[in-house]
Amino acid sequence: MTGSVRIDVDGLLLDCDGVLVDSHDAAAIAWNRWATHWAPGFDFHRDIEHGRRISDLVAELIGDTSQVEVAAAELKQLELDTATDVRPIPGARELLAACPPGRWAVVTSGNRALATARMASAGLPPAPVLVTGEDVDNGKPFPDPYLLAAQRLQIPPERCAVFEDAPAGIASAREAGVPTIVGVGAAAAPVTLAVADLRAVRFDGARLEIARDALLPQTGE
Template structure:
């Protein structure tokens, strides 16, 4: 499939990188510390802000402290706990800085630490600190389009999680789903690919031509 866009918006964890081993290690420790191991066992951690996750299992007055705690745990666990997913570096190296952004549910310090660990320099990032409503709300992707100065309808979202894809669709953007963390039948998108190695780009005068292989 071929798509023309003015900007490419990438989720981070599960799309550009994988830190799932670190994530589960740190959240398991946090659950033990707060005595919510059983409640956390049925909680979806992927693609959601920490504050939203913790609000489901902790009293409201404990959430801010727990958010700060999980961020410390995850930042300290970055070294050796993050890997590039296939195709990431090759794709990003071809994109001009004003044509792409990272849109993540993680905080800016954590997302920055993870990307720097694997040698990725990002031009623009929308993180949990920048928004009031996380994915699946369209706010994160709409803000990224605004920062890049691009019409949302001219953006393409790359995501691995249902909530992120729903966010992109709600923002009026085309979507590319990666089956790095979910099965294809769990993902609703304009096109579904295994990972970014199935995506090629060619920069043009007015944007980027994207070719995908499912």
């Protein structure tokens, strides 16, 4: 790949929704249906905090701690019901197909069933390592998810690159000590590099390569 940025890394840690899978419309349908009963006035497009766990968001939205488990379970089922209404982010299939086994992980705030269903519906291969919001005590923006993913890959966080699209995830990666953070789409926090999608991204297990003409300008540039 000519005219590229090259960064030596040993592993890729990728968020799912917004990075590998375009699930925005499906999630909006599920959340807005759920909100009619549990959080009247909530609008997904206006109010959602991307990148955080359902359980954490539901607890803040409904206020009644005794109902969080029931409300979260209902929302999870609604999201699972719409899991087929997703598509891959451009370039995701090609990038993952070329990634060496054991060198990449998916790190999502969603639950395992939802992440697995959305990736399958988008035609993406199963992740060799999948860390979900269910696997950690503290979800994004805390560092726990990315630290656990790096541990399971047996690659130090400082030798990984993270692909994220949400402020909570970017903060999580930064707190985990990951030096290279690539924002996908309209990332709302400072990142190392930013791209619109994954079509110009390559990884061979030792080097991350991104075409320069695919890089997006960042805030302040």
